[in-house]
Amino acid sequence: MRAGVSVGALFAVALVLAAVGASFAYLDMPLGALFSGSAVDEAVSFVKRFFPPDLSPDFLAKVGFATLETLAISLLSTLLAALVGALLALPAAGRHGVAARMGARFILNLLRSVPELVWATLMVLAAGLGPFAGTLALALHTTGVLGRLFAEALENTPPAPAEALVGGGAPALASFFYGTLPLVASQWLAYGLYRWEMNIRMAAILGFVGAGGLGALLYYSLSLFHEAQASTVILAMLAMAIAVDGASAWLRRAAA
Known part of the structure; x- marks a missing residue:
């Protein structure tokens, strides 16, 4: 029984991982670009534009x-x-x-x-x-x-x-x-x-x-x-x- 449960759990995890991988491949998401130096600079510049808030x-x-x-x-x-x-x-x-x-x-x-x-x-x-x-x-x-x-x-x-x-x-x-x-x-x-x-x-x-x-x-x-x-x-x-x-x-x- 324990072996059956562990095999089923491993199979379910494998299916989830396969679905996640297929989703990334289908959506063509360039995650590596998020961690490049230019992306970080742009993110910091974007956040800075929101401060200070307008308190007029x-x-x-x-x-x-x-x-x-x-x-x-x-x-x-x-x-x-x-x-x-x-x-x-x-x-x-x-x-x-x-x-x-x-x-x-x-x-x-x-x-x-x-x-x-x-x-x-x-x-x-x-x-x-x-x-x-x-x-x-x-x-x-x-x-x-x-x-x-x-x-x-x-x-x-x-x-x-x-x-x-x-x-x-x-x-x-x-x-x-x-x-x-x-x-x-x-x-x-x-x-x-x-x-x-x-x-x-x-x-x-x-x-x-x-x-x-x-x-x-x-x-x-x-x-x-x-x-x-x-x-x-x-x-x-x-x-x-x-x-x-x-x-x-x-x-x-x-x-x-």
Whole structure:
């Protein structure tokens, strides 16, 4: 048995190494050029152009506005996704029959299989440039993710409390709110906060396709070769991500 396992492990490692080697050969990546003297000099010169950051009051005001816009995009999209995802999670968990389960799971799979940047591109074409397109794009993708996670949490929830309420004459909605929701609320909140953290980062990126926020300001700065301004935007992204991570961790501890 041990010999069989070791042979299988060696075979798997060999396959991975062969795939990596084939990938390098197919992509024709000149890795050696990255370590040449000229490449190092160019990299150092490129990094130097980003320092010092642009801290002028006018540009900091623009960064502050874009930061609030990015935060608003992430909050609204996550809230919309949580609400719609919860509605789709009920049939996706099999609580309304097989046909409803298959239909809801198909919708959730479709929503999350399309990346956020693709949704953003489509929403920019449909709704125009700006934060509205970014909010819709994040909400659509996040609905697919949260709906699937919410459904799995419901499937793993003991049905006895809700069934006892229904047996006692309680309406279906009341049995869900008092018999099922308290058992999954903390897990749903944890999923929602985790996705909010991810949406903060994605909202900052979606601006590259015209969806507003810090990403749009970063794209504008880089397209004009204003590296100092781009550095300020990147620092603002980093500060916002750290702040949101801390706030999310505090909320999870408070809800535990």
